[in-house]
Amino acid sequence: MNTTYFIDFDGTITTLDTTWAMMSAFVREADYPAVRAINASWEKKELSTRERANRTFQYFNADMEDMLELLGTIEIDTGFPLFLEHCARAGDRVCVLSDGFDLSIRTVFEKYGIEIPFYCNTMVYDNGFSIVCPHENTLCGHCGVCKTSLVHRMKDPLHRCIYIGDGYSDVCPAGHADVVFAKEPLYSLCRDRGVEAVPFRSFGELIESLYQGPLERRE
Ligand SMILES: [Mg+2]
Ligand SMILES: [Zn+2]
Numbered sequence: 001m002n003t004t005y006f007i008d009f010d011g012t013i014t015t016l017d018t019t020w021a022m023m024s025a026f027v028r029e030a031d032y033p034a035v036r037a038i039n040a041s042w043e044k045k046e047l048s049t050r051e052r053a054n055r056t057f058q059y060f061n062a063d064m065e066d067m068l069e070l071l072g073t074i075e076i077d078t079g080f081p082l083f084l085e086h087c088a089r090a091g092d093r094v095c096v097l098s099d100g101f102d103l104s105i106r107t108v109f110e111k112y113g114i115e116i117p118f119y120c121n122t123m124v125y126d127n128g129f130s131i132v133c134p135h136e137n138t139l140c141g142h143c144g145v146c147k148t149s150l151v152h153r154m155k156d157p158l159h160r161c162i163y164i165g166d167g168y169s170d171v172c173p174a175g176h177a178d179v180v181f182a183k184e185p186l187y188s189l190c191r192d193r194g195v196e197a198v199p200f201r202s203f204g205e206l207i208e209s210l211y212q213g214p215l216e217r218r219e
Helices: 018-026 029-043 049-057 064-071 080-090 102-112 147-154 168-174 186-192 203-210
Strands: 003-007 093-101 118-125 129-132 160-165 179-182
Touching (some): 003 080, 003 147, 018 064, 049 118, 064 102, 080 203, 093 147, 179 186
Parallel strands (some): 093 118
């Protein structure tokens, strides 16, 4: 049976969450408490992703050049390109679902020569940053990219559906997958909600558990 993977971007494929990297690079220390409070409200679902981003962006001291320079420093899990090779060889599908930004994903994927489909929010720059959410779901009202509705829309009934993620925006879609691989804090969040998940730390580990049968080990 083939697999369709739905994979989160920030903190799952990348070693650092790009939104957090932006906050620590572009927000003045005096504004940290305000920005942390915005984030805490988002985690409690009192703010939507759209509100969280637009409020947070008001505290950014950066232009497009600063943004691109920062994004150029973001690194990925070193096992991820090899994981993609295994998927391609096995005929498995990979799709990235991110409540982050197109600019981050495009910059990082270009740097590493990765070409896979991704669904995310759009970052707009016009004398300041703002967010556009083309994958919002009015029924959900919280996510910028409603991962759960995308999983439902793109899930192939003939494929096993595997979700791989690390954070708050992954909890809901994880409940709709056949198998979940989770980094922290997603692993604990799943456990608290009774969603079965397998903890993992790197794509190297995933390659081993998903693809390295006795045949491939002989190489
Ligand atoms: Mg994440
Ligand atoms: Zn949603």
